[in-house]
Amino acid sequence: MKRLNRWIYAVIGVIVLLLAGLIYAWSVLVIPIANEFTNWSHTSLSLTFTICMTLFCIGGLIGGILQKKIDVKINVWASGILFFVGFFIASKAQNIITLYMGYGVLAGFASGLAYNSVMSTMSKWFPDKQGLISGILLMGFGLGSFIIGKVYQAYTPSTISGWRISFMIFGVILAVVLIIFGFFFVKPDEDFILTVSKNKKENNIKKEVGIDIDAKQMIKRSSFWFYFVWAILLSASGLALISQASGIVNEIAKNIDASSVATIVGLISICNGIGRVIYGGMFDKFGRSKTMITVVVVFLVSSILLVLAFNTKSLIILIVGFILCGASYGGVTSVNSAFINLFYGATNYPVNFSIVNLNLIIASFGSTIAGMLYDYTGSYISTTFLMIGGIICSFICTICIKRP
Numbered sequence: 001m002k003r004l005n006r007w008i009y010a011v012i013g014v015i016v017l018l019l020a021g022l023i024y025a026w027s028v029l030v031i032p033i034a035n036e037f038t039n040w041s042h043t044s045l046s047l048t049f050t051i052c053m054t055l056f057c058i059g060g061l062i063g064g065i066l067q068k069k070i071d072v073k074i075n076v077w078a079s080g081i082l083f084f085v086g087f088f089i090a091s092k093a094q095n096i097i098t099l100y101m102g103y104g105v106l107a108g109f110a111s112g113l114a115y116n117s118v119m120s121t122m123s124k125w126f127p128d129k130q131g132l133i134s135g136i137l138l139m140g141f142g143l144g145s146f147i148i149g150k151v152y153q154a155y156t157p158s159t160i161s162g163w164r165i166s167f168m169i170f171g172v173i174l175a176v177v178l179i180i181f182g183f184f185f186v187k188p189d190e191d192f193i194l195t196v197s198k199n200k201k202e203n204n205i206k207k208e209v210g211i212d213i214d215a216k217q218m219i220k221r222s223s224f225w226f227y228f229v230w231a232i233l234l235s236a237s238g239l240a241l242i243s244q245a246s247g248i249v250n251e252i253a254k255n256i257d258a259s260s261v262a263t264i265v266g267l268i269s270i271c272n273g274i275g276r277v278i279y280g281g282m283f284d285k286f287g288r289s290k291t292m293i294t295v296v297v298v299f300l301v302s303s304i305l306l307v308l309a310f311n312t313k314s315l316i317i318l319i320v321g322f323i324l325c326g327a328s329y330g331g332v333t334s335v336n337s338a339f340i341n342l343f344y345g346a347t348n349y350p351v352n353f354s355i356v357n358l359n360l361i362i363a364s365f366g367s368t369i370a371g372m373l374y375d376y377t378g379s380y381i382s383t384t385f386l387m388i389g390g391i392i393c394s395f396i397c398t399i400c401i402k403r404p
Contacts, residue, residue: 003186003188003189004184006125006126006188008184009121009122009125009184009186010122010125010126010133010136010137012122012181012184013118013119013121013122013137013140014136014137014139014140015140015177015181016076016114016117016118016140016177016178016181017114017115017118017137017138017140017141017144018140018141018143018144018147019114019144019148019173019174019177019178020079020083020110020111020114020115020118020141020144020174021111021140021141021142021143021144021145021148022144022145022148022170022174023052023056023103023107023108023111023145024141024142024144024145024242024269025144025145025146025148025149025152025269026048026049026052026103026145026242026243027242027243027244027245027246027247027265028145028149028152028153028246028262028265028266029149029152029163030045030048031246031258032156032160032162032163033045033093033099033163035160036160036161036163037096040096041371041375042247042371042374042375043368043371043372043375044096045096045371046243046244046367046368046370046371046372047100047104047368047371048096048099048100048103048104049104049239049243049364049367049368050104050364050365050367050368051100051104051105051108052103052104052105052107052108052111052364053108053239053360053361053363053364053367054104054108054360054361054364055104055105055106055108055109055112056108056109056111056112056115056360057112057354057357057358057359057360057361058109058112058361059079059108059109059110059111059112059113059115059116060112060113060115060116060353060354060357061112061116061351061354061355061357061358062112062113063075063112063113063115063116063117063350063354064116064120064350064351064353064354064355065350065351065354067116067117067120067350068350068351072117072120072121072185072187073182073183073185075113075114075116075117076113076114076117076178076179076181076182076185077178077179077182078110078113079110079111079113079114079117079178080110080174080175080176080177080178080179080182081110081175081179082106082107082109082110082113083106083107083110083111083170083171083174083175083178084171084172084174084175085102085106085171086102086103086105086106086107086108086109086110086171087102087103087107087167087168087170087171087174088102088167088168088171089101089102089106090102090103090107090167091163091164091165091167091168091171092164110174112357114178115141115357116350116353116354116357117185118137119134119137119138119337119353120349120350120353121185121186121187122137123137123337123341123349124187124188124346125188127346129284130283130284130337130338130341130342131279131280131281131282131283131284131285131291131334131335131338132277132280132281132284133280134276134280134283134333134334134336134337134338135276135277135278135279135280135281135330135334136276136277136280138273138276138280138330138333138334138337139273139274139276139277139330140273141273141276141333142269142270142272142273142275142276142326142330142333143269143270143272143273144269145242145266145269145272146266146267146268146269146270146273147269148170149262149265149266149269150262150263150266152166153258153259153262154259211343211344211345211404212344212345212346212347212348213344213345213348214347214348214351214352215348215351215352215355218344218348218352218355219355221404222400222402223343223401223402223403223404224343224344224356226397226398226400226401227339227343227356227397227401228356228359229393229394229397230292230394230397230398230401231332231336231356231359231363232359232362232363233363233390233391233393233394233397234295234296234299234328234329234332234390234391234394235329235332235359235360235363235366236362236363236364236365236366236390237299237303237329237366237386237387237390237391238325238328238329238332238363238366239360239363239364239366239367240366240367240369240370240383240386240387241268241306241322241325241329241370241383241387242268242329242367243366243367243370243371244367244370244371244374244380244383245264245265245268245322246261246262246265247374247380248306248318248380248383249261249264249265249315249318251310251379251380252309252310252313252314252315252318253313253315253318264315264318264319264322265322267319267322267323267326268322268323268325268326268329269326270326271322271323271324271325271326271327271330272326272327272329272330273330274327274330275326275327275328275329275330275331275334276330276331276333276334277334278327278331279291279294279295279327279330279331279334279335280334280335280338282294283334283335283338283339284338288335288338288339288342288343288401288403289398289401291331291335292335292398292401293395293398294331295328295331295332295335296328296391296394296395296398298324298327298328298331299324299325299328299329299387299391299394300388300391300392300395301324302320302321302322302323302324302325302328303321303325303384303387303388303391304388305317305318305320305321305324306318306321306322306325306384306387307381307384307385307388308321309321310379310380310381310384325387336353336356336357337353339356340352340353340356341353343403343404344404366386366390369386370382370383370386373386
């Protein structure tokens with residue numbers, strides 16, 4: 001295939017991630033499911049999202065390993081097929097296990113495959129703008145849950161089983177788009193990479209310089225593990241909020257309609273996407289350390305605002321808290337990509353990046369724990385205290401990270 005302008009590949013990557021990011025719309029997608037199966041607890045439903053995030057990480061890791069053996073196009077096509085099968089199975093669910101298998105296992109794995117394929121292929125076109133391109137690509141992943149959540153709210157039939165039709169449509173759309181767009185997953189020529197990389201070195205002499213190592217060497221370094229724990233703590237905080245966001249809105253603002261809930265919850269996704277671009281650009285301009293500290297501080301402020309919203313029953317304060325929290329959570333994902341590329345090089349990026357993303361396996365239990373805390377306390381304010389504890393610990397990890 002003839003090589004196109006590199007920004008065209010970036011647009012393709014954003015669209016693919018926007019669709020793959022629908023798994024993050026779980027707090028909206030689950031509402032009609034919970035209405036149909038009233039005997040399923042918050043904890044069991046939250047576990048669906050935990051399973052999805054776990055398989056997302058596994059799919060990304062396997063996709064990274066396979067890229068050294070097969071064409072990345074195959075990974076993209078496979079993710080489209082798995083999305084279709086996963087949503088088809090989920091649409092037929094009559095028990096929680098079937099939902100776990102369809103949405104949690106297959107759709108989660110498919111999303112991980114697509115995610116790694118986009119990040120590892122499209123980012124190769126921008127070795128000079130790793131932070132910015134990571135943010136732009138991941139903006140699509142963050143906005144996916146908002147856009148699809150709104151479509152889901154607007155067009156899902158109001159019947160008790162209407163969500164099943166929407167799940168089937170999601171599966172078909174994902175399969176068609178990913179199979180077509182898979183043809184555009186091509187890597188730049190070696191001459192292009194060398195030319196841009198040379199310009200990058202000339203323009204970034206004063207910034208942190210990393211080393212080019214493989215995964216076995218990377219996991220032996222303390223800098224990796226401090227970062228890994230940092231990502232776990234902040235991702236767990238973000239996922240805990242995302243999975244319980246609809247319930248939090250309903251607890252603070254009684255009798256609010258479903259459309260308004262979806263809009264307010266969607267602000268997390270919108271700001272998640274915007275935050276990815278902002279913090280990605282900040283990473284390129286101001287460096288790793290200042291960016292990570294800013295993410296932590298804003299995250300902490302947002303969590304405190306959420307506590308205040310519970311105490312005052314203020315929807316305005318809640319919305320501001322959601323906006324800041326969404327932006328900060330988005331910052332974690334864009335920093336993940338830029339950090340791995342900066343500290344440990346581009347040669348083994350597909351595998352190294354998928355390994356750091358394994359933090360989501362542990363972090364995804366943040367949503368399950370949040371669901372358990374709600375079942376135990378009867379209030380979603382417990383989620384905010386869980387977030388504050390994790391954020392404070394993440395700050396310690398931030399100051400312990402040293403460049404290679």
